[in-house]
Amino acid sequence: MPGDKSISHRALMFGALAVGRTRISGLLMGEDVKATAAAMGALGAVITFGADDVTVDGVGVGGLLAPEAALDMGNSGTSTRLLLGLLSSHPLTATFIGDASLSRRPMGRVITPLEEIGARFEASEGGRLPLTMTGSHTPVPIDYRLPVASAQVKSAVLLAGLNTPGRTRVRETAPTRDHSERMLRRFGAELSVKTDGAETLIDLIGEVDLKPQELDIPGDISSAAFPIIAALLVPGSEITIEGVGLNSTRTGLLDALRLMGADVAVSERDTGPSEEPQGDIRVRAGRLKGADIPAALAPRMIDEYPILMVAAALADGVTVMRGLEELRVKESDRLALMAKGLTACGAECELLSDGIAITGSGGAPLSGGAQIDADLDHRIAMSFAVLGLAASRPVVVDDASPIATSFPGFTELFETMGASSDHGQHENHSAEPA
Numbered sequence: 001m002p003g004d005k006s007i008s009h010r011a012l013m014f015g016a017l018a019v020g021r022t023r024i025s026g027l028l029m030g031e032d033v034k035a036t037a038a039a040m041g042a043l044g045a046v047i048t049f050g051a052d053d054v055t056v057d058g059v060g061v062g063g064l065l066a067p068e069a070a071l072d073m074g075n076s077g078t079s080t081r082l083l084l085g086l087l088s089s090h091p092l093t094a095t096f097i098g099d100a101s102l103s104r105r106p107m108g109r110v111i112t113p114l115e116e117i118g119a120r121f122e123a124s125e126g127g128r129l130p131l132t133m134t135g136s137h138t139p140v141p142i143d144y145r146l147p148v149a150s151a152q153v154k155s156a157v158l159l160a161g162l163n164t165p166g167r168t169r170v171r172e173t174a175p176t177r178d179h180s181e182r183m184l185r186r187f188g189a190e191l192s193v194k195t196d197g198a199e200t201l202i203d204l205i206g207e208v209d210l211k212p213q214e215l216d217i218p219g220d221i222s223s224a225a226f227p228i229i230a231a232l233l234v235p236g237s238e239i240t241i242e243g244v245g246l247n248s249t250r251t252g253l254l255d256a257l258r259l260m261g262a263d264v265a266v267s268e269r270d271t272g273p274s275e276e277p278q279g280d281i282r283v284r285a286g287r288l289k290g291a292d293i294p295a296a297l298a299p300r301m302i303d304e305y306p307i308l309m310v311a312a313a314l315a316d317g318v319t320v321m322r323g324l325e326e327l328r329v330k331e332s333d334r335l336a337l338m339a340k341g342l343t344a345c346g347a348e349c350e351l352l353s354d355g356i357a358i359t360g361s362g363g364a365p366l367s368g369g370a371q372i373d374a375d376l377d378h379r380i381a382m383s384f385a386v387l388g389l390a391a392s393r394p395v396v397v398d399d400a401s402p403i404a405t406s407f408p409g410f411t412e413l414f415e416t417m418g419a420s421s422d423h424g425q426h427e428n429h430s431a432e433p434a
């Protein structure tokens with residue numbers, strides 16, 4: 001699997017804030033991570049892409065420079081929200097721009113706490129990109145309760161805290177991915193995590209020096225989700241995926257698949273306490289049964305719902321997924337697009353106020369034969385490509401280029417696993433088999 005996207009962004013950002021040279025192997029070379037790399041370069045870090053690894057010569061906490069041009073975040077919400085946090089406590093002005101998908105995503109969720117810290121924003125209507133932020137000369141530490149389960153908002157506040165004197169505190173009620181916390185500790189930040197009733201309190205002491213690290217990034221479980229579901233759905237398949245990140249804040253998909261009776265075995269390697277957990281996942285094809293996927297799993301598998309919906313469309317019986325409001329503000333409205341595309345491919349589904357109910361085909365191939373509008377969303381494009389493997393007629397995805405944001409080599413990998421695809425340019429966008 002390509003390197004984990006969330007961990008790759010953070011490795012570049014924290015490397016840029018350390019004093020000295022950080023060495024990273026396994027960095028994801030996807031478009032989103034390249035946007036972070038370009039931004040860190042524009043802010044003064046020196047990033048060198050070698051044959052085996054990537055080095056980052058950092059400038060130290062507080063040492064970032066004002067960028068000369070607008071920072072182009074491409075399609076990446078993580079780059080945008082984490083960098084807004086990071087820069088909010090630096091005395092500089094920066095403009096953030098992005099593609100059409102990113103420009104409709106809400107930034108108010110980070111603007112609110114970062115204004116409390118002292119940054120000022122001029123955003124487009126509805127708190128969106130393009131926006132210009134002026135960081136604070138005298139940032140004040142805040143105590144912030146996350147109003148939405150979001151690792152991006154949590155990380156934005158913590159990153160702002162790095163160059164802020166005193167204790168920045170984030171409170172979360174639903175555990176979201178903790179890659180920032182783990183990696184900050186690894187770089188030598190003073191960070192503690194404790195539980196207080198239903199809340200987790202994350203405290204960071206600001207204005208400390210970060211020490212450069214040697215990092216090895218595991219494979220991305222969010223990318224592994226696609227071959228995992230493909231192998232479950234295509235009779236006779238058996239695959240093993242090696243070296244995948246198994247951080248428990250990211251493995252909700254494996255729990256959901258177990259609820260559906262999937263044959264998935266995980267062997268975790270002993271990676272030591274300061275490393276991200278990782279290991280191998282072995283998957284065998286087999287009938288899946290419909291299940292109630294509890295809302296509590298959502299923060300641990302938020303990006304995996306589109307592909308899980310494909311699995312549900314071929315299961316025996318009804319699968320109900322709830323707690324999915326956040327899917328509406330990702331690269332696309334993933335809830336609406338999945339319901340529309342699944343229906344067009346012959347699946348039976350019903351949108352609920354906070355999720356979806358899908359009645360599976362009992363293993364029978366779906367009709368397929370539809371043209372899917374992926375709306376600049378890599379995960380929608382990949383989900384319907386996988387659905388094509390389990391459909392009688394080909395599925396046409398209107399634009400596969402966004403896949404490179406998170407999973408370069410996706411098509412080639414699926415071809416080595418036996419899939420056939422035609423990724424030529426079809427001017428008439430015909431839904432006929434190509």
Ligand SMILES: O=C(O)C1=C[C@@H](OP(=O)(O)O)[C@@H](O)[C@H](O)C1
Nearest residue numbers: 006078149150151152153302303
């Ligand atoms: O922190 C991160 O790296 C991410 C957090 C999640 O977003 P939210 O924080 O908006 O839930 C996830 O959807 C995204 O792909 C990556």
Ligand SMILES: C=C(OP(=O)(O)O)C(=O)O
Nearest residue numbers: 075076077078079303330
């Ligand atoms: C939501 C995603 O990423 P981001 O928010 O970084 O654009 C994703 O990768 O599915």
